[in-house]
Amino acid sequence: MLQDKIAQYTKEIEQFTPASAADVENFRLKFLVSKGIVKELFEEFKTVSSEEKRVLGKVLNEFKQLAETKFQESQTQFASAAKVHKREEEDLTLPGDGFQLGSRHPLSLVRKEIVEIFKKLGFIVAEGPEIEDDWHNFSALNFPPEHPARDMQDTFFIKKQEGNDIALRTHTSSVQVRLMEAGQPPFRAIMPGRVYRNEAISARAHCFFHQVEGLYVDENVSFADLKQTLFHFVQELYGEGTKVRFRPSYFPFTEPSAEMDISCSICKGAGCNLCKHSGWVEILGCGMVDPNVLENCGIDSKKYSGFAFGMGIERITNLKYEIKDLRLFSENDTRFLSQFETEII
Numbered sequence: 534m535l536q537d538k539i540a541q542y543t544k545e546i547e548q549f550t551p552a553s554a555a556d557v558e559n560f561r562l563k564f565l566v567s568k569g570i571v572k573e574l575f576e577e578f579k580t581v582s583s584e585e586k587r588v589l590g591k592v593l594n595e596f597k598q599l600a601e602t603k604f605q606e607s608q609t610q611f612a613s614a615a616k617v618h619k620r621e622e623e624d625l626t627l628p629g630d631g632f633q634l635g636s637r638h639p640l641s642l643v644r645k646e647i648v649e650i651f652k653k654l655g656f657i658v659a660e661g662p663e664i665e666d667d668w669h670n671f672s673a674l675n676f677p678p679e680h681p682a683r684d685m686q687d688t689f690f691i692k693k694q695e696g697n698d699i700a701l702r703t704h705t706s707s708v709q710v711r712l713m714e715a716g717q718p719p720f721r722a723i724m725p726g727r728v729y730r731n732e733a734i735s736a737r738a739h740c741f742f743h744q745v746e747g748l749y750v751d752e753n754v755s756f757a758d759l760k761q762t763l764f765h766f767v768q769e770l771y772g773e774g775t776k777v778r779f780r781p782s783y784f785p786f787t788e789p790s791a792e793m794d795i796s797c798s799i800c801k802g803a804g805c806n807l808c809k810h811s812g813w814v815e816i817l818g819c820g821m822v823d824p825n826v827l828e829n830c831g832i833d834s835k836k837y838s839g840f841a842f843g844m845g846i847e848r849i850t851n852l853k854y855e856i857k858d859l860r861l862f863s864e865n866d867t868r869f870l871s872q873f874e875t876e877i878i
C-alpha cells in the first residue's frame with residue numbers, strides 16, 4: 534500500500550547519514566531522478582481512490598519535501614568537505630612565488646655616488662628649474678647675445694620674448710647663477726639635474742641627459758684647489774691610482790678653462806676601443822669662474838675667486854659599467870635595468 538511505502542521510505546531517509554559524496558549521489562539516483570522513488574510514488578498516487586487521495590496528498594508532498602531537503606543538506610556538507618580536503622592536499626613545503634623588487638636606475642646610483650664624494654668635502658646640493666630664462670642659462674654666464682658660443686648647445690626654446698627667451702636649460706650652470714644671486718660667498722655646492730639639447734637621438738647623443746655641476750667660490754680659491762678637488766673625486770670614483778690630465782679648452786663662463794681626462798678605466802691606459810687607443814677618456818669640463826660671471830651675480834670679483842666644473846652623469850656611468858648605447862637609459866627595458874638589482878642602497 535502507498536501509505537506503508539511512504540512510511541518506510543520516510544524512515545529510510547531520516548536515517549540516511551552519508552559517509553561520502555558518492556553516498557549522496559546514490560541517494561539522488563534512488564529518490565530524485567525521473568525514474569526514482571519520489572516520481573514512482575506520485576505515479577502510484579494517481580491510482581488510489583479519491584478518499585485516499587485526500588489523506589495521502591499532503592503526506593506525499595511532505596515526503597517529497599523531505600527527500601529534497603535531505604539531499605541538499607548532504608550535498609552542501611560534502612561540497613565544503615571537498616574544499617577542505619583539496620587544501621590539505623596542497624604541498625606547504627613548496628617554495629613560495631617570489632615577488633619582483635624594483636631596482637635603482639644606474640644613473641641614480643652614479644649620481645648618488647658623485648654626490649656622496651663631494652658631500653664629504655663640504656659641498657651642499659643645490660637645485661634649480663629645468664625651464665630657464667636666457668639670463669640664467671646664457672647671459673649671466675657671459676654668453677653675449679649673438680655670440681657663437683650659444684650654438685655650442687642646441688637649445689629647445691619655449692617662448693621667444695624680447696631680451697629674455699624662455700627655454701629648457703641646456704646645462705646645470707644655470708643653477709650656479711641662481712645660487713650666487715641669492716647670497717654672498719663662500720659657496721660650495723654641487724648641482725645635479727636634467728638638461729636638454731636639441732640633438733638627434735642616437736647611441737651617442739640624446740635630447741636630454743643629466744649633469745652634475747660643481748661650484749666653489751671664496752677668497753683665494755685657485756686653480757690648484759680645482760685640480761686637487763677633482764683629483765680626489767676621481768680617486769674616489771674610479772679607484773686609487775687613476776691618473777688625470779687637463780687640456781686647455783673654452784667655456785664662456787670660465788677663464789682659464791680646461792677639459793679633464795682620466796686614464797682609461799677599462800684598459801688602465803694600455804689602449805682599447807673605449808679610449809680610442811689613446812689611454813685617456815674625457816670626463817668633464819672645468820675652469821676658474823670668469824670675473825664677469827661673479828659681477829653679473831653681484832659678487833665682488835676683486836675679493837672673491839672660484840672654480841666650477843660640470844660633467845655628464847651618462848658619460849660617467851658609461852665608463853663605469855661599459856654601457857655603449859645612451860638610449861638604454863631612457864627605454865625602461867627591465868632586462869637592462871634588472872642588471873643593477875644587486876645595487877640597492
Ligand code: PHE
Binds near residue numbers: 703746747820
Ligand atoms: N656647462 C658646461 C657644459 O655643459 C660644463 C662646465 C661646467 C664647464 C662648469 C666648465 C665649468 O658643457
